[in-house]
Structures are given as C-alpha cells and as structure tokens.
Amino acid sequence: MFSSVKKLAESSISSVVESIPSEYVYGKNNSNEDSIILGDEEAQNTTIPTIDFSQLISSNPVDRSKAIQQLGYACSHWGFFMLINHGVSETLREELLRASQSFYDLPEEDRKQYEGGNVLDPIRCGTSFNLNVEKNLLWRDYLKRHVHPHFHAPSKPIDFSTIIETYCKKSRELIGELLKGISISLGQEENYIHEVINCESGFQICIINFYPPCPKPELAMGLPPHSDHGFLTLLLQNELEGLQVFHNCKWIPIHPLPNSFLVNTGDHLEILTNGKYKSNVHRAIVNNKGTRITIATAHGPQLDDTFGPATEMTSDHNPPSYRATKYRDYINLQQSNELDKKTCLDHVRI
Ligand SMILES: O=C(O)CCC(=O)C(=O)O
C-alpha cells in the first residue's frame, strides 16, 4: 500500500492505466439524498452567505448590526459562509500555500517521523483519515498540528513554522471577532462566548489537506461527509475547487471568491447553543486537473474542558440536548472512527 496518495498519483499506476486501485473507490454511504448535487447553473443561482469582515468590525453601528444579522442568518440556516475583506494579505496566503506544498515535497524520511502515532499527537501526518478503521481509502494526504495554546510545527521546510504561526494567529483574531458577532446574534453581549469558552486559551488545530490530481475523480473521495469538532473552522484553499456543503438536502459546490475564506460551524457551536446553530456537514471531492491544497484551522474549547450547552442557551422548555463531554475525549472519538456525517455528535445527543 502507498504511504501517501501523492506518491500513488505520481506513480505509473495512475498515470498510465488511468484508473485507481479498488480500495480508493468510494461507493458506500452514498444514500440517495446524498447524491443530489446542484448543477453549475443552479449552484450559481444559490446565494452562499457572504460576510464582509470589515463591516463586522465597523465603528458604524448600522453596518455592524447588518453584518451581525447576516452572520446569525448564516449560522442558523447554513452553518457556512464566505468571509471577505478579512485583512489577511494575499502575500501571506500565497506563502502559506507555497510552504504547504514544500512540506509535501520533502523527502519521505523527513516526514516519516510524524506518521502513525496517536490521534492527538501534536504533529501528525498521513494519508486518508484513519487507516486503522477505514474500509475505503480517501484520495487525501494530511498534516495536522496543534497550534494553540502550544505551538507545534515540523522543523522542515525552513520558514514553514514562522509562516504557519503568523497565519494561525491571524486566524484566531478573525475567529475571535466572529465569535463576538455570533454572541450578539444570540442575544448576548459581545464577549459572551469568549467568556463561556475561555477563548484565549482555547485549542486550535491546523490541518493541511493535500488532494493530488486523480485520474478518476468521480470514483474517489477526498473527505467524506462530516462535521468538524470545534466551534468554527476557517478554510483557505488554492485555486482548485472541491468543497461541497450539504444544504436543504442537496450538495452545493462552493466557488469561493478570490482571496476569501470559507467558514463553517462545528459540533461544539451546536453543543454550546443547544442546537440553535447546528454544525455544517461538508465534504471534499477531488479533480483530475491539479493538486488541491486546503488549510483548515479549527477552533475549539480547551482540550481538558468538559463542555455542554451553555446555561443561557437552555431553559425549562428547552432542556440540554447534549451531554457535557471533555473536548479531548470528543476529538478522540471522532478521530478514532471512520469520518461519517454527524455520528460523533450523535454519541453525546441526549
Ligand atoms: O478540503 C476541504 O475542502 C475541506 C476540508 C475539511 O473539511 C476539513 O479539513 O475538515
């Protein structure tokens, strides 16, 4: 078996035979409702919620309140939005994508030390999602690193660590502001979520997904339908598309605006709000044009916090719908099983 799908994609198996090994054929779990994909025209007519970050932090109360209203709508109806005018420079974004590519171009022995191990190791790379439990393999390699409150990065390539650290800090700032807007949209004061979750020392993980070109993209899957474990995930991608979000029983292909971020709600926002803002189900499909790289930063509570619905989000008429769980245990559960829609959240549902 290949230790990375990059290696497989570069080998003669895929380029000459123009097929993929049977273990990469993704067929199961495709129920009828999953297979409805909006065509290009229909998808273009679907308005993806877009949040203008500059308005969200505007000193003009009318602009800010409009942006907060849009944010609340995006969280309650989609669990997904595009973020524009966020202030992260194009240069940083390009450096990050270039450095990510360089990591995957390193000789195998430089990456080997981070392979295998436990699901909560601070630096971990590999292929697919979890080789110990998967029956089908995904067309995806990954590098996962814990970046906050403790920062971990591979020593190579040079500069990688500095670029990622700069980016992850920016990403925390953006998420911090989004959580303020979300707090207000929930009818609370702006620092409400920050205080409930102890935002400054929350856990942040950075995942670099690498999807090489696939000779039979319609047969393979990059990442199957899933929700993310944290509060919010910020996603940046190179020029190749592949993200689809599940909305109103249909898969919507996302065509991000240039230099935008994609943001989705995670299971812990659903838990915190007692189901008011549900986590979004999404997946990543692959293509035969080129390598797609995405960088996801997921933001959650502290690893050792035990977390359930916030008191203000529940009442006698709206009792807690989720059991309080230690975040570390929740991630462990999700990462130790096959990635499958919202099955992890189902474990804590009351
Ligand atoms: O690569 C993508 O488009 C999605 C990535 C993702 O969903 C994840 O890393 O959790």
Ligand SMILES: [Fe+2]
């Ligand atoms: Fe995800």
